[in-house]
Amino acid sequence: MSIFSRKAKVSQEQADTDIFNKETEGLSQGQIVRKRFFRHRGAMVSLLVLFSLVIFVFSTLGFKIFGIGFRGWWKYQITDIPSLRTDGCSVELPGCPTLDLLPGKNFGLGDHPFGQDDLGRDYFALVMRGAERSIEVTVVIGLVAGFMGTVIGAIAGFYRGWVDAILMRLNDFIITIPTIIIAAVIGFHFGNKGVLFLAIFIGLFIWGGLSRLVRGEFLTLREREFVDAARVAGASNRRIIFKHILPNAIGVIIVSITLLMSSAILLEAALSYLGFGVVAPDVSLGLLISQYQDSFMTRPWLFWYPGLLIILIALCINFIGDGMRDAFDPRQRRRISRKDRAAERHQVVKK
């Protein structure tokens, strides 16, 4: 009843540990991690949602890769200016959204699911293009920063000494300038060179936290017996780093890259909002919000959809990251439910 009451009893904790140990018997590290991750319901749902969202977004308008173009299934492009839809909307507000998720006559996407902007451009196309850009930026920032952070942290932690000192001072320089400041400086001056360039450049400056983590992990792992054994067996430094230490540090790296990506999508949105990110002829979710925030009172749909999409993507990435952290953390134990306990007792009785 009170705030301080405690449910679990000590004996039950012991029993739970037994159940837990039995479940992971005879499995490799990778299998345990995978099993734990698949069991994390939030992470699995998020993974599914994010995966379908990415496919949906990229197939809508089509894209071009290595010179081969793929046509999208949506009828409008962001440059099309169809006439404003008036039927079904109030007179002062033409171009209202046609998306209807309730079963009935109008169920489905309709002609302009997210409505039209004041010019008549199809907002669904704009939002999808914005989401494409945001996802690209996020992935590129994650990859570049992840690569930089891992390599620099690994080298610093493995070689120690003056290499470590120099790299970590460089790290300090970058970490002390707030991310948004350095990103804004980069974004403002290089934003016109294209989204990809912007993302790579930002990625080059936000690996500070990750490299510290990786370095710490390497510092502990390099002292372990298996590294000594590998060295005695004549393995080269490169082999030790890539084959022996890195696989053991991969959990930390993947988790932080995931969390880095979820902050990268918000960073991109914030930069575009401030005008230091993606610039006008191109589209991004942050830019759409910034362009249409004043129409919230008159055409609310111009404001709602890009924001909801950002939240959805960031939320999914966060949940996936959480699931990975739980899966990789050996101290983390899943919740043993009443059903598991009952099954365990049943087995004991049968024996």
Next chain:
Amino acid sequence: MLAYIGRRLGALIVILFGSSFLLYNLDAYSSDPTEGLRTSTDPRAHQQLLSLIRTLHLDVPPPARYFMWLKGVLGVFTGHFTLGLTRDQNQVSTYITHAIPVTIRLVTLATVVAILFGIGLGIISALRQYSRFDYAMTFFAFLMYSLPIFWVAVLLKAYLAISFNNFLVNGTIAPLWIVSAAIVSGVFWSALISGTRQKVMMIFAIAGSATTVFLTLLSLTKWFTHPGLGPIMMVALGLGFAFGITYLSTGLENKAALRSSVTVVLIGLVLYFPVEYLLTKFSNLLAIFVMLLVTVAIATAVGSGFAKIDRRPVIRTSIFASLFVGFLFIIDKLMKTWVPYVNSDAIHQRPIPTIGQANDLLPEGNFWFSFLDIVLHLALPTIALILISMAGYIRYSRGTMLEVLNQDYIRTARAKGLSERTVVMRHAFRNTLIPITTIVVVDIAGIIGGAIITERVFGWRGMGTLFNTAINSYDLNLLMGVSLITSTMIILANLAADLAYSALDPRIRVVGKK
């Protein structure tokens, strides 16, 4: 210790040098402050261009120019301190000294509230691990992590400011809203206090009906248009808080603490009219501060009067209770200012502003008017900042608390037969605070430079706005000024966090020779 601090300060200077050099050259090479003037067709443009180049030394290559700038900064030791000139020939330091107080005013309240609520919710969530409340909190925290602040800000402006102002015209709550609020409060409280199903239902019913009655009363008495606490409400709130804080800090069994905190609350309420008079007569911050000291003194005296043994917890409890009563007095005074404030010419019955940091049209010299004005201007940005920053505290304190609860000393404390409240509040909670302190310190430093978006959305003129201007007008010195202050704050905060850690946790020593 001193040697350690000295060494860290030495490292700090090196790091600041490196990071400022990096940023200076990055910005100097990528932007051209003369671009606008060079392409201008204005006949005076050439003249202006020359003078700009002369005053900002643009003819010197950036790495060398950096050292000219650094010389001005290092002048702090010789008394010739300057952060350089802005493009319009003013001292950068003047701009910054004007901007810092604004930013601090913007972030202080939000940070304090976010920390208190974040840690509280995180710890309760850890105590109820894997409960429905825990899952809800996790989801809530992730949701807040994923919110873009500028998007939330627009929603807040629309629903909290504009709609609330519309609501104030009438001031009555529609029944539908009352019912939904009752359900929300019922769900919240029943999730918070665990127990058997029957108990949960009971708590749901109690909380729900209490909310219904309360809101209906507020609506019927037109409380929102004529707010005020009144003696009954003050007594109820004060006594409620006295019981609550005693429960949390010493437990209700400690009769001395209970009596002393209740006495403090009653003394405060008896002194209602004298205090009210004093607040009206001497309305300035100094007077409030003096009254605060008197309050704490009275609480200490009462506490030590009641306690026979183990005085400290009793005194602590009564000080908390007395501070709450003081807070009630301030709130009451502000509510009394509400009606004249709302009806004044500058406000026009629309009290919650969507933008700006103060209303310039208000009559000068009325302390409580401007106090209320500042509070109301803070409302929206504060809520937005709390929403964004609370998530981190919830997750972090939950994680730390779970880790602490698994420690051996907690098992020992339970084995000794200590009550669960003592174990949680005295053994677990305090140890949870150690790592939290360190992230709080660093966060506070970061937020001073990091309120860039919040300032932009709500139209405050602090450090963030300065930074925005600096980038948009290619003003290198201004940019460097802002970033130097922010970086220094962050590094100093890191140092402070390490020192705090070693002070709080005896296992950690900073006096380090390798």
